[in-house]
Amino acid sequence: MKSEIIFRRSIPLVVTAFICSLAIQPVSAQTNASAGLVRYQAQPKGSSCKIDGTSNIHDWSMEGTLIGGFMEADAGFPDSALTNAAAARPVVQVSIPVRSLKSPHTTMDTRMQKEMDEPNHKNIQYRLIELKPKSAAGATGALQFDATGVLTVKGVSRTNTMPVTIQKAEGKLKVAGAIAVKMTDFGVTPPVTLGMFTTGDDIKLSFEWVTAPKPAP
Amino acid sequence: MNPPTPDASGFNRRDFLKGGSFATLMAMMGGVQLLAPVDEARAEESKEPKFKLKFGVIGLGAWGREMLDQLGRTPEAQIVAVCDHYPASLKRGGSKAPDAAQIADYKELLANKDVQAVIVATPTHLHKDIVLAALAAGKHVYCEMPLAHTIEDAKAIAMAAKNSVGQFFQSGLQMRCDPQRQWLSPHIRTGVLGKPVMARSQWHKKQSWRVPSPNPTREIELNWRLDPKLSLGLAGEVSLHLLDQAGWFFLNKLPVAVTGHGAIAHWKDGREVADTAQVQLEYPGGVQLSHDVTLACSFDAEHEIYFGNETTVMMRDGNAWMFKEVDAPLLGWEVYARRDEFYKATGIALVAGGSKQTSLTGGSSSAFPFPPLYYALDAFLKNCAELNASVEDFNTNFPGGDKQALKEYLASAARPTGQEVSPTATAAENVIRFAPRQDVGFAATVLAIKANEAVVKGRRIELPKEIFELA
Structure with missing residues (x-):
């Protein structure tokens, strides 16, 4: 009974404290809104990603169309990133479900998922650190940058830099890029299938990612 | 329970030598065995x-x-x-x-x-x-x-x-999921039969179809197959799998007409649904499937034969054999094949999921031991x-x-x-x-319904392709 009374008395205090904290804390959505940032949400259509690899028999590839995540950038992005250092550091988080990457052969998919420890690491993740412009200020169309970010596969994170293009059209942002990596850098053993198809360590990840402003609730 | 895999441990040096000798003998005779890869990945x-x-x-x-x-x-x-x-x-x-x-x-x-x-x-x-x-x-x-x-x-x-x-x-x-058929399908579609000539299939089993029941209500529920208003008869309830196979497995086409005949040949217990039926399917290009089904006798049970002008494939009990014409071209793999005698013909075994050496010794080596x-x-x-x-x-x-x-x-x-x-x-x-x-299920069901209709009416029914389409 006593504890119940204390609990009831404390409720207004908790609510008040929470409201105050909303007012003083830099809650990202509010801050971002006041800073004029736009949240671009990944779109279920139009994206694609691909892994190209080699083997002792023939080249192979796995493809998917599911790229989740979001980007928070200023309203002038990506043009603003050519001249403004702050604008070249948008918040970008990307997620690709491992299971959504498929080759023509289920055996290959099964082995790759096993090597990537899919049950425990369901997504390939990427977080952008910064963009370095390669296009000249005032350029139009697909703007070129070097993107430095953290790629996480099988729970292993590696910072890398890759060339990307970013294009804004009809309100949507389309980001495309590719990077060569080694599977073993992320603790992934190159899959062997049927006891004779041995994949090479080097692979190329390429993607096209489509985002659009998140509609107002 | 997991599907058993071929038992490699039971294969010894003697089996190997025996198999090798058999292979040599078959090579000299010109026979061949077609073998699918063992499904290690599946195992x-x-x-x-x-x-x-x-x-x-x-x-x-x-x-x-x-x-x-x-x-x-x-x-x-x-x-x-x-x-x-x-x-x-x-x-x-x-x-x-x-x-x-x-x-x-x-x-x-x-x-x-x-x-x-x-x-x-x-x-x-x-x-x-x-x-x-x-x-x-x-x-x-x-x-x-x-x-x-x-x-x-x-x-x-x-x-x-x-x-x-x-x-x-x-x-x-x-049967579309039967590994033997899935493995044979692309083999047949490579044209190994030459020009398709005709097909024949049958299902013979002596059984009544009438199930004993404790009361009249249950009698109606249990024996729905014998009610012509509810049942698609033998053509629909039994034959549809074999009728579907000819289109999918053999010709990759839908039939253009079906002719049927039915009779109550044995079970004269007041039933109205035929216990024996023949169905003829016509395919584009003139190829026909002749199918018969009966509850009146069991002789020769169930099999399918797909005739080509160069080779013929027969399927029985989940196994398949190929019979070559004397003027058929050499396929090249025959030297490794197992052969079985069928009256006056010699069949070349077509074994899905078989391992070469164990098959050559004559043992059962299928990696797919379960029913379809x-x-x-x-x-x-x-x-x-x-x-x-x-x-x-x-x-x-x-x-x-x-x-x-x-x-x-x-x-x-x-x-x-x-x-x-x-x-x-x-x-x-x-x-x-x-x-x-x-x-696929819809098209096969339509075919079953029309085949039963042909059997009931004892006539030919044309099958426009639109009837199979799921619009």
């Missing part, structure tokens, strides 16, 4: 279940119980509920799945959120209401064939399946799991339920489910992934 995948799919089985007659038996072999299948409105059937079927809830009303089973997939094994005329309710309840559905006893009901089922999003529907054409139903249910399980994974991945990344976007994603992400066997994929991949979907 490895089967070692331990990666997932569990929770099943409900509706309809616990003889076939429903057979399905429970086959599901029991599959480690990924977890039977959580069984359903039959007749208490004795429910109890009997329930004994095969002791951990499953026993439910009399299928609506109660469908309301169970734990049930992810249902198997509908009720009498044909009861399929529609149950399948539509199951799809509406968000379940994956395996529907026995024929889908329905009328074209309208079959179309309603197939359209509901087609319009469902994130649910896998498989029609019970289990097992592989059909296995394909259903794995396709449901893959679909579940795709839906989960989509919803995790794009919460909010954009159903159209999900539908488009699933269409783009789908692997061979429901597609034709890929000749470049291994047999294991094809077996696991290939499954007849609603469009």
